Amino acid sequence: MTALEFDRELTNAKSILFSFALKLTKDYQNAQDLFQDAATRGYRYCEKFETGTNFRAWMATIIRNTFINRCRYNQKRRNLSEPIEAFTFAIENKNIVPNEGESNLRIQEIYRSLDNLSEIYRTPFLMHLNGYEYKDIAQHMGVPIGTIKSRLSTARSMLKTAIQQKSAISSI
Structure with missing residues (x-):
């Protein structure tokens, strides 16, 4: 698939694919970001698209995988960027008199x-x-x-x- 063909197919399926992104994210701004990232990935790998197959399904798969990857990344990031104050309970000494x-x-x-x-x-x-x-x-x-x-x-x-x-x- 050439870049021109990709652009034409993406323009034709944009409303359906954006609706799918909106359904996943439940937020308009995040859906726009997700759609943009997925379109960029689709364009980057457009030569891997097999002519004669369903373009919308191929792009929907890219949108879904991009969404899943973002969720995983955000979950890891949330766990790693917790402030140290959230963990002070673990280092506090609960004994009044230390027992050695x-x-x-x-x-x-x-x-x-x-x-x-x-x-x-x-x-x-x-x-x-x-x-x-x-x-x-x-x-x-x-x-x-x-x-x-x-x-x-x-x-x-x-x-x-x-x-x-x-x-x-x-x-x-």
Whole structure:
């Protein structure tokens, strides 16, 4: 379909297609915007229109898909642009007196698990925990950086396993 044919077909079907856009949006201004966007898309892809098929149905499909895409976009945008004040309930502390007992017990449990690690895993893990970089830890221990990375990974795995086992035992 050429641009001239597209323009002629769109002019002939404009009132029906605009009515369809108005029915979807239920607002005159939004219907005009929707019709304009759909006409632009239709013009851009007019070479994909198969001659001999129903032009109005093809354009109605474009209008409907454009409307659906706008609705999805607006819904995502509405969720992402909520003011931070709408979420203050989530960060407010509802306890009058903070209770840190459970977190203190968990921290003590982690340190006990750390004490059970052998020295070659515990030292690099604690140094990394205190902010030392891999190269500093490697230099202090006199081993390559790759060895330090491997030991840290192993230490993490061992700690994770130990904590999971203790959690499984305590939940019984």
